[in-house]
Amino acid sequence: MSTELFLIPFLTGLACAIVLPVLGCYLRLRDEWLAALAYSHVAAAGALLALLAGVPPVLGGLSTAALAGSGRRLFAQRLSGGASDALLLVGGWAIAVLLAANAPMAERLGHALFDGQLYFASSQELWPVASGGLVVLFALRALSSRLLLARVYPDLFRLRGLSAWPIQVGFDLMAAFTLALATMSLGVMGAFALVFIPPWLAFRRAANWRSGLRWALAIGVLAYVAAFALALGLDQPFGPVLALLLVLAGLLVA
Template identity: 75%
Template sequence: MASDLFLIPFLTGLCLAVLLPLLGAYLRLRDEWLAALAYSHVAAAGALLALVGGFVPAIGGVAAAGLAGASKRLFAGRLSGGASYALLLLGGWAVAVLLAANQPMAERLGHALFDGQLYFAGPAQLSVVVPGGLLALVVLRRLAKNLLLAHVYPDFFRIRGLRAWPTQSGFDLLAALCLALATMNLGVMGAFALVFIPPWLAFRRARNWRAGLWLALLIGVFGYVLAFGIALGLDQPFGPVLALLLIVIGLVIA
């Protein structure tokens, strides 16, 4: 564990295990938890497209998810009720599977993205995840009060002259970029497990919003550390171990 070989992947995942449960709490607040799966699949498709096109996969993944997050509001009128996320999920999955089926290189990366390939994270990934995660936490903190106010008192929010689009579009973009970053390192389902399960439990158990954020964070970090140790010790892929462990924790706490 002390070896650089595993320390760097561990620290990379730890940053994401702090960020994703907090992001997931605000996605759940907006009833948009499906967004986590949607952006992860779009990021995976973007990464494979970039690979096939001769570009850096991580950049393709982040760019595709960022584009999806930024342009979601343009179609909000026609795609209400979570339809946009369902379409993005299906589209991302379809493109990723077709590329993997027709390109040997894409097949290998596709397996890695869908299995969860944290142990391959290196200094380059860590150097993006640490500042990116910190920046995301700062932005999330700035958006937090307006996200809550817009949810509880949408009319009050509007008549106070608070502009909705910087909060909504800013959060959409933030969620997309964070999930792309997470997908590139934890895999599609590993990222989804950290976004969905800790906030779900926190919403059920916490006595207030602040305590809920702390509870989600603690569950996420605890589950991550335990899953990392188990997967490493048993030589298993990280993503499924993390998902199973969080499911067990979820069933016990819920």
């Protein structure tokens, strides 16, 4: 393979493969993994809308995901049983598919967003993903004990007067931004596979929270590297190869 040609795409995907499984552990902790899929679909719809409006798609994707992230809690309070995430997901998907079906310009980007376009990633994708990923990892490290306490002992969290917004709206926004950025490179299902399957496996096997994070990270990175090499070698689209590898790993380990 040509190192120069594929180095930036590889690094872009690697940054996603490091951040998404760790973020996925906290989404799973909060029982909010479906929100990840919702953010990806909303971001895809936003990117297509932006394209048609003459705005850079990445800005559209990030903006609509941010809107979903900041408004999600409001919907979640009114719509019980995870309905808010399901409605966001279905709504985002419907808008994206309708836009792609009715505007030739949007059709190509629509395919790229749903199937993934990692091999076309440039430094324009790499730097936001790498720097944003670093910020997310530091933020998760700082918020980790609060996120855990709020989940396990919500009353104790409240009684200690701890500020709720960083682990509510703050976390939702962070997850929405991360998923939107990852969707632009890996595609909707590639990003979802990395945010869902490694944490799911890690939660089944790990002895404690710290090792759970390490397991998720290791599974995500190993699957990513293998999928990147395999997809290139077999000349196949990256997203489905990654998803299939993770599904196989899931079936074997679980």
